[in-house]
Amino acid sequence: MFSSARHFSSAAARAVSVKTVPVAVESVSSLKVVVKNAGSKSASAGLAHLLSTSAFLDTTEKSGLRLKREAELLGGEYSAEVTRDALVLKATFLKESLPFFVNSLASTLSDAAYKPHELNEIAGPYASQVYATESANPEFKALEELHAVSYRSGLGLPLYYDGSKSYTNEDIKTLAKEAFLSENVEIIGENVNAADLEKIVSESKFASLPKGNDVIAQKQPTYTGAESRIRQAGKTSAVIGLPVEDASAYELVAAGLISSVPESFSATVDSKVLSYEGSNLFYFSVTSPNASEVSTIISAAAKALKSTDFSKYSKLASLLAGKEVAAKSVSVPADFNLVVVGDVDAVPLKSEL
Helix, strand or coil: CCCEEEECCCCCCCCCEEEEECCCCCCEEEEEEEEECCCHHHCCCCHHHHHHHCCCCCECCCCHHHHHHHHHHCCCEEEEEECCCEEEEEEEEEHHHHHHHHHHHHHHHHCECCCHHHHHHHHHHHHHHHHHHHHCCHHHHHHHHHHHHHHCCHHHCCCCCCCCCCCCHHHHHHHHHHHCCHHHEEEEEECCCHHHHHHHHHCCHHHHCCCCCCCCCCCCCCCCCCEEEEECCCCEEEEEEEEECCHHHHHHHHHHHHHHCCCCCCCEEEEEEEEECCEEEEEEEEEECCHHHHHHHHHHHHHHHHHCCHHHHHHHHHHHHCCCCCCCCCCCCCCCEEEEEECHHHCCCHHHC
16 A cells, blocks of 8 residues: 655646545545635535535536436445535545546536526535534534634634525536636545556546636634523533634643543533634533533533643543644633533523633
């Protein structure tokens, strides 16, 4: 197996990035196309999600049905997702089908039709279903609100299309035209030959994507000391968090909080540092059908933030993060953000934590 990273330039000096990474299972290959500046932070609320649900539909050369059926006949499949930083297209297939899937992914970026009926009948309803499903989870809803109060715009925009804005297929076309530039595109191949991948990409429509400016990660404006409480039936979720610069330091904090909170059979506890281009967001969350239990655990976590020596958690942090996390002193500011979703009356106010 191998790990390599290369860049190719065609005669037109395209800057699409191509790299390969090793995988444990050699019978299946995959391609991932990461399009920067096409994530939720880069467009009006929900529009990037509609762009992702419009992927792998009709192109100027093939119908979406034909594209899917041909992939299935070759033992492959497609998927698309939106992140806050990017649109991610993926194809999984048998190794010998590499040329077909490179060309199909390239065509999805360069030749998508974005027909009005597809938005109304397929992309829009599917996006709304994803939003409804995810929003039924109070922890997801609380994390979304934590992003909103921590960043407001950019990374604070909703990840999924919530129906609060109306868009047309022309809006999706415009976003695609602005985002599908050679400098924004990175192609990652798993279990493929690096030289073969570079050659096929250089001969595909990836090589003729319009050229734009280099992608520069902008530092996100951040906000702390905020509180948001959303009343909702069902389980209760509480999240404390704040934007941070030193991600590795707060991986120590995440590990320390996981270790120090009271044990529970019914509560789900999580703590992580979410790393984005331009910012990192630390959070601790607890979700339970028992709102009083949420109150107890979030109060314990807030107390631990103020009094714990987190430098001693480097081994656990390294285990949880899957990388070496050095011990260091961490001073956690008192003006963290708090979000509560569910039985908000049972959970203390931020000023009471």
